[in-house]
Amino acid sequence: MLDVHFTTDVEIWCDNWSRIDEQFPEAFQRYVYGPTPQGNFGIPYALKILAEHGLKGVFFVEPLFSTRFGKKPLEEIVGLLKEANQDIQLHLHTEWVDESIKPILKDTKQKKQYLRNFTLAEQKILLKVSKDLLQQAGSGPISAFRAGSFGFNRDTLKALKSNCIKIDSSYNQSTNGAKSGICTGEIITDPFECEGITEYPMTVFKDGSARLRHTQLTACTFAEIEGLLWQALEHRKKSFVILTHNFELLNRNRSRPDYVVINRLKKLCKLLDQNRDSFKVCGFEEKLEEKRMEQKNIPTSSRWRTAGRMIEQAYRWRFS
Ligand SMILES: [Zn+2]
Numbered sequence: 001m002l003d004v005h006f007t008t009d010v011e012i013w014c015d016n017w018s019r020i021d022e023q024f025p026e027a028f029q030r031y032v033y034g035p036t037p038q039g040n041f042g043i044p045y046a047l048k049i050l051a052e053h054g055l056k057g058v059f060f061v062e063p064l065f066s067t068r069f070g071k072k073p074l075e076e077i078v079g080l081l082k083e084a085n086q087d088i089q090l091h092l093h094t095e096w097v098d099e100s101i102k103p104i105l106k107d108t109k110q111k112k113q114y115l116r117n118f119t120l121a122e123q124k125i126l127l128k129v130s131k132d133l134l135q136q137a138g139s140g141p142i143s144a145f146r147a148g149s150f151g152f153n154r155d156t157l158k159a160l161k162s163n164c165i166k167i168d169s170s171y172n173q174s175t176n177g178a179k180s181g182i183c184t185g186e187i188i189t190d191p192f193e194c195e196g197i198t199e200y201p202m203t204v205f206k207d208g209s210a211r212l213r214h215t216q217l218t219a220c221t222f223a224e225i226e227g228l229l230w231q232a233l234e235h236r237k238k239s240f241v242i243l244t245h246n247f248e249l250l251n252r253n254r255s256r257p258d259y260v261v262i263n264r265l266k267k268l269c270k271l272l273d274q275n276r277d278s279f280k281v282c283g284f285e286e287k288l289e290e291k292r293m294e295q296k297n298i299p300t301s302s303r304w305r306t307a308g309r310m311i312e313q314a315y316r317w318r319f320s
Contacts, residue, residue, distance in 0.1 A: 001233075001277070001278065001279070001280050002229070002232055002233045002237060002238075002239070002240055002278065002279050002280065003238060003239040003240070003280050003282055004229070004239070004240045004242065004272060004279045004280065004281045004282070005058055005169070005200065005239060005240065005241045005242065005281075005282065005283070005284060006050075006055065006057040006058065006242050006244075006272075006281055007057065007058045007059075007060060007146070007169065007241060007242065007243055007244070008046065008057055008058070008059045008060070008243075008244050008245060008246060009060045009062070009091050009146065009148075009243065009244075009245050009246070010043065010059050010060065010061045010062060010077060010081075010091065010245070010246045011031070011062040011065075011091065011093055011148070011245065011246065012024075012027055012028055012031040012032070012062070012065055012073075013027060013031065014027045015027070017095075017099070017111070020068065020099065021068075024068075024069050028069075028073050030042075030247075030254050031246055031247050031254070032073075032076070032077060032080075032246065034247065034249065034250050034254070034257075036250065036255060036256050036257055037256070038256065038257050039257070041249040041250055041257045041262065042246060042247070042249070042250075043077070043080055043081075043246050044080060045249060046244075046246070046249060046265065047080065047081070047084040047086065049265055049266055049269055050084070050086070050269060051084060052269070053269040053270060053272065053273035054273065055269055055272060055273065055281045056085065056086060056087060056281060056282070056283065057086055057087065057281070058086075058087045058089055058144065058283050058284065059081050059086050059087065059088050059089065060089050060090060060091035060144075060145075060146045060169075061074075061077060061078065061081070061088055061089070061090065061091055061134060061139070062091040062092060062093050062096075062148065063090070063092075063130050063133040063134045063137065064092060064093060064094075064096035064097065064100070064126075064129070064130055064133070065093075065096050065099075066133055066137070067096065067099070067100035067101060067102065067104065067129070067133070068096065068099045068100055068101055071133070071136065071137060074133065074134070074137040075137045075138060077137075078134070078137040078138045078139050079138065082138060082139075082140075087283040088134070088139040088140065088142075089142060089143065089144040089145065089146070089283075089284075090127075090130055090131055090134055090142050090144070090145045090146075090165065091145075091146050091147075091148060092115060092126065092127070092130050092145070092147060092148055093148035093149075094112050094113065094114065094115050094117070094118065094126065094148060094151075095111055095112075095113060095148070097111075097112065097126065098110070098111050098112075104125065104126065104129055105118075105122050105125060105126070113148075113149065113151060114147070114148070114149060114151025114152075114176070115147045115148065115151050115152050115153075115156055116147075116151050116152055116153035116155070116156065116179065116180065117151070119155070120155040120158055120159060123155055123156055123158075123159035124159040124162050124163065126159075127145070127156075127159050127160060127163045127165070128163055131163055131165065142165060143165060143166060143167055143284070143286075144165065144167035144168070144169060144200075144283070144284045145160055145165050145167070145168050145169070145170070146168070146169045146170050147168075147170040149175070149176065150170050150171070150172040150175045150176040150177070150180075150202070151170075151176050151179075152168070152170035152171075152176075152180055153179070153180050153181050153182070154180070154181050154182055154194075154195060156168070156170065156180075157182075157194055157195035157196075157197045157199075158195055160197055161195060161196050161197060165197075166196070166197055166198060166286050167197065167198050167199075167200065167284045167285075167286060168197050168198070168199050168200070169199070169200040169201070169202065169241060169284065170199075171183070171188065171199050171200075171201040171202065172201065172202040172204065172214055173186070173187050173188065173201065173202075173204045173212060174202070174204045174212040174213055174214045175202075175214065177201075182194055182199075187204060187212070188201045189201060189203060189204070189232075189237060189299065190237060190238045190239065191238060191239055191287050193287075198284070198285075198286050198287045200239060200241055200284055201241065202214045202215070202241050202243060203215045203228070203232070203239075203240050203241045203242065203299070204299075205224075205228055205299035205300060205301055206299070206300045206301070207224075207300075207301045207305075207306040207309075208301060208302055208303030208305065208306030209303075209306060214243060215228060215240070215241070215242050215243065216242070216243040216244065216248075217242070217243070217244040217248050217261055217264055217265060217268075218244070218245075218248045218258075218261055220301075220309060221264065221305065221308055221309045221312050222263070222264045222267045222268060222271075223305055223308055224301050224305045224306075224308075224309055225242065225264075225268060226267075226268075226271055227301060227302070227305060228240070228299045228301060229271070229279065231299050231300075232299060233278055233279070235299075237299075240279075242268075244265070248261055249261055249262050249265065251316075251320040256320060257320070258316055258320040259320065260312060260315065260316045260320065261316070
């Protein structure tokens with residue numbers, strides 16, 4: 001049995017930082033509900049697909065935007081997820097820090113993209129503020145975290161521990177992993193312990209061109225993800241972390257549905273639903289007792305699957 005963590009990072013972006021107050025109401029609708037002439041393809045639509053297959057995902061919700069726009073929009077997101085009985089955990093994009101109406105930190109002159117750009121003391125404050133915001137919005141207890149753009153470091157784990165968050169899923173060898181200073185250069189595929197935190201790395205694989213990729217709904221075909229899931233099961237991996245975002249069922253302009261990705265999600269949910277004796281879709285658990293394991297059998301995807309993805313992605317970019 002393989003633990004499969006279907007994770008969605010939930011976040012809102014305005015088109016440009018100089019006009020966020022003007023743009024936010026429309027951005028909120030677009031990123032949360034995903035209205036298009038063909039229907040709505042935002043969070044409620046994804047929740048409906050999960051519900052049709054009785055699956056519970058982990059939603060890492062970014063709350064720091066509410067220091068600018070108030071708690072109501074955050075409560076609305078949390079309300080949707082709670083009503084759907086999904087697991088709500090913490091995500092954090094530090095691009096919002098300097099946009100807060102009340103300063104969160106002493107020095108916020110510069111916009112910083114990654115949490116690792118902040119000192120340990122600052123990270124502790126940012127995590128406390130974000131966790132409080134999410135809990136006050138009704139999330140329930142927070143036990144797991146993912147840094148925005150995977151931009152964490154060892155201090156983040158210390159800051160998490162001091163905020164009683166014992167699980168992290170920010171390690172991504174294909175994006176910012178080496179810069180975290182944790183396990184530099186190593187491809188880690190199973191959960192491991194670091195600084196008293198259980199780290200669940202993003203599942204990464206080598207594709208047919210030997211490039212390292214993470215398993216993200218918009219970045220892999222269904223055939224690739226399916227092949228990797230069966231391979232992970234065969235190799236007795238402990239967990240498999242899949243990434244998506246609240247806006248991935250829309251095209252790049254967020255103006256139309258991306259039916260290729262929608263079909264990927266539907267097929268993936270069906271596969272996970274129909275193979276419950278092999279795949280257990282679940283939340284994260286503390287696994288401190290487990291020592292770091294020797295990481296063998298890096299998942300790989302064949303050349304023909306890589307070629308299949310390139311064709312499918314080209315179709316998406318052209319027609320959606
Ligand atoms: Zn994010």
